[in-house]
Amino acid sequence: MNSIKLVLMLLVIAPINLFAQEVIAKSGKELFNDKCFACHRFDKKLVGPPLEGLGQKHDAVWLYAWLEDSDKLIKSGDYFANSIFNEYDKIPCHTHLNEKETEKILAYIDDFPTKKEAFRPLDESKIKGKKLFNSNCAACHKLNKRLVGPPLKGISNTREKEWLHAFIKDNKALRESGDLLAIQVYEAYNKIPMLTYPNLSEEDIDNILAYLKEDEIEKVIVEDLEEIKFKGKKLFNNNCVACHKLEKKFIAVPLKGITNKRNRKWLHAFIKDGQAMIDSGDSLAIKVYETGLYKIPIPANPQLSEEDIDNILAYLKEDETEKN
Numbered sequence: 126m127n128s129i130k131l132v133l134m135l136l137v138i139a140p141i142n143l144f145a146q147e148v149i150a151k152s153g154k155e156l157f158n159d160k161c162f163a164c165h166r167f168d169k170k171l172v173g174p175p176l177e178g179l180g181q182k183h184d185a186v187w188l189y190a191w192l193e194d195s196d197k198l199i200k201s202g203d204y205f206a207n208s209i210f211n212e213y214d215k216i217p218c219h220t221h222l223n224e225k226e227t228e229k230i231l232a233y234i235d236d237f238p239t240k241k242e243a244f245r246p247l248d249e250s251k252i253k254g255k256k257l258f259n260s261n262c263a264a265c266h267k268l269n270k271r272l273v274g275p276p277l278k279g280i281s282n283t284r285e286k287e288w289l290h291a292f293i294k295d296n297k298a299l300r301e302s303g304d305l306l307a308i309q310v311y312e313a314y315n316k317i318p319m320l321t322y323p324n325l326s327e328e329d330i331d332n333i334l335a336y337l338k339e340d341e342i343e344k345v346i347v348e349d350l351e352e353i354k355f356k357g358k359k360l361f362n363n364n365c366v367a368c369h370k371l372e373k374k375f376i377a378v379p380l381k382g383i384t385n386k387r388n389r390k391w392l393h394a395f396i397k398d399g400q401a402m403i404d405s406g407d408s409l410a411i412k413v414y415e416t417g418l419y420k421i422p423i424p425a426n427p428q429l430s431e432e433d434i435d436n437i438l439a440y441l442k443e444d445e446t447e448k449n
Contacts (some may be wrong), residue, residue, distance in 0.1 A: 129167050151235025156226055164216075166353070172214055176234055190228045191218065228363035254336030261322060268337070271403055274314055281334040290330050293319045357440030360433050364426060371441070376421070378413060384442045389435075 128168055131168045133221035140359070179188070190198050191206060195218035198206040222230065258266075258277075265273035281289065284306075291299050292307060296319045299307040301399075311318070327331075371381040383392065395410060402410035414423065429437075 153229035153231075156222075156230050157233055160222065161230065164218075172216060173218065175207060179234055188231060189227055191224050191226075192230070193224070194221060204440065250332045250335040253329075254332035254334070257325070257333050258336055261325070262333070263270075263378070265319070273317060274298070274319065277337050279337065281338045289334060290327065292319075293322055293325065293330050293333070295323070297321060353436050353439045357436035359436070360429070360437050361440055364429065365437070377423075380441050382441070384438050389438065392438060393431065394432050396426055396429065398425040398427070400425060 140304070161176075165174070165176050167175060167177040169175050186201075187205065190203075195206065195210075199210050199217075207253070222275075243352060262277070266275070266277045269276050288429075290305075292310075296307055298310070298312055365380070367379050368376040371379060373379050387395075389401040391409065395413070399414075403414050403423070
């Protein structure tokens with residue numbers, strides 16, 4: 126009965142939290158474009174350093190100090206602040222953002238906590254757990270986002286403690302015992318085997334779970350939609366833009382909102398090898414081909430993975446409220 130209540134609760138809360146995170150990401154993106162975009166890109170140097178992977182280089186406490194007053198941090202003698210300042214021709218970071226602006230921008234850039242969370246003192250078990258997490262888990266897991274493995278923040282609210290101990294210690298043995306949940310996690314993440322951790326004591330695992338614990342059980346962790354769209358836009362520009370525009374016919378049909386008109390399975394097949402679908406007699410594929418301005422063969426895209434195509438479709442998605 127309790128598990129049914131939890132599932133129902135998650136089904137109700139998930140759309141609310143997804144909407145809230147999208148709003149935060151959107152406002153963070155707007156602030157980023159207004160205050161940061163002139164000097165920064167995600168994947169290359171500009172006036173300032175590239176921002177991709179920022180969370181792997183600096184912790185949240187340092188970033189809040191830097192974005193709120195970089196001049197003060199440089200003058201304090203901070204090593205990292207002065208290194209960046211000197212490397213980039215001593216051009217100061219002129220943001221001077223307030224706390225809320227900083228939180229929104231960092232939420233848009235990467236997997237960062239709020240300032241209150243970043244500066245909140247941890248109890249001893251969580252401090253130990255954070256160190257153990259960083260040394261044993263962080264290569265494959267993030268707190269709020271999917272990486273090689275699933276996001277882990279709040280995992281101790283959704284799985285039994287005994288199961289988590291067994292899975293962390295030796296997930297392979299758990300799978301081979303026929304445990305359905307262990308098998309499901311394995312298959313959901315490309316059948317990449319998780320390392321075993323015989324070195325971790327029961328207390329070590331308890332400390333890691335204390336660090337990962339989330340007080341609000343109904344909060345659902347979702348991958349940042351804006352990041353997915355960012356990846357999809359890059360893939361679209363590299364693979365599709367020669368023949369497609371978003372809102373008007375070009376060599377082929379416009380693509381904005383295509384996910385509201387075609388199902389995912391069909392789109393995956395068509396993007397992978399549209400010409401093969403035409404040759405097989407698929408009536409919808411033939412219609413799309415004949416609707417284009419020029420009846421030229423549709424190039425196959427075997428280089429695109431399922432995830433790549435999902436990212437492109439996320440970029441092309443048009444909300445019902447925004448439809449023309």
